[in-house]
Amino acid sequence: KQEVTQIPAALSVPEGENLVLNCSFTDSAIYNLQWFRQDPGKGLTSLLLIQSSQREQTSGRLNASLDKSSGRSTLYIAASQPGDSATYLCAVRNQAGTALIFGKGTTLSVSS
Amino acid sequence: GAVVSQHPSWVICKSGTSVKIECRSLDFQATTMFWYRQFPKQSLMLMATSNEGSKATYEQGVEKDKFLINHASLTLSTLTVTSAHPEDSSFYICSASSGTGNTEAFFGQGTRLTVV
Numbered sequence: 001k002q003e004v005t006q007i008p009a010a011l012s013v014p015e016g017e018n019l020v021l022n023c024s025f026t027d028s029a030i031y032n033l034q035w036f037r038q039d040p041g042k043g044l045t046s047l048l049l050i051q052s053s054q055r056e057q058t059s060g061r062l063n064a065s066l067d068k069s070s071g072r073s074t075l076y077i078a079a080s081q082p083g084d085s086a087t088y089l090c091a092v093r094n095q096a097g098t099a100l101i102f103g104k105g106t107t108l109s110v111s112s
Numbered sequence: 113g114a115v116v117s118q119h120p121s122w123v124i125c126k127s128g129t130s131v132k133i134e135c136r137s138l139d140f141q142a143t144t145m146f147w148y149r150q151f152p153k154q155s156l157m158l159m160a161t162s163n164e165g166s167k168a169t170y171e172q173g174v175e176k177d178k179f180l181i182n183h184a185s186l187t188l189s190t191l192t193v194t195s196a197h198p199e200d201s202s203f204y205i206c207s208a209s210s211g212t213g214n215t216e217a218f219f220g221q222g223t224r225l226t227v228v
Binding site: 034036041042043044046049089091093097098099100101102103104105 | 118146157203209217220224
């Protein structure tokens with residue numbers, strides 16, 4: 001059974017720092033991996049989607065990498081801002097058309 | 113990106129009553145919709161998968177008679193929490209996928225259910 005783990009559970013950094021969020025999954029035979037942002041009491045905002053054949057995806061200050069063989073993904077946030085404060089969720093899809101399996105998330109707090 | 117609209121965003125109901133939550137794909141046809149539940153400080157847990165025109169597939173431990181799912185059209189799925197109890201209080205969120213080509217999952221805004 002696929003399990004997704006995110007480390008750390010919480011992270012506090014001053015504004016301007018670059019940071020890395022980690023995600024690991026137990027079954028490397030995934031279809032794709034997606035990173036989301038969730039603000040308190042809100043729904044999910046999709047940040048980046050990486051297909052199993054891809055190594056990384058970039059959007060603005062965000063860069064996500066995927067090492068399928070080792071069951072790992074990282075989300076790199078450059079020059080963090082207070083507006084980046086939120087919970088970041090990593091989720092994998094094992095097969096096309098199936099549901100995403102989520103990690104518990106990393107709650108990020110960026111202080112000004 | 114595609115838009116998924118979920119309604120209501122929050123609801124308070126009395127124990128024993130039923131609550132219906134709607135999930136609509138506004139600009140694409142969703143052949144498959146997923147319903148998740150999220151308890152405070154926990155991750156999203158899949159409750160069920162619904163395909164248009166067929167019965168939903170429920171995850172282990174989810175009572176199908178309590179959480180009724182209807183996916184009558186390619187743009188609408190509903191989750192009805194029947195005979196709600198305080199322990200059903202949670203954040204419910206739906207996700208839709210076109211199922212063909214585009215493999216990205218799009219999520220609704222979520223519904224905060226409080227049963228008193």
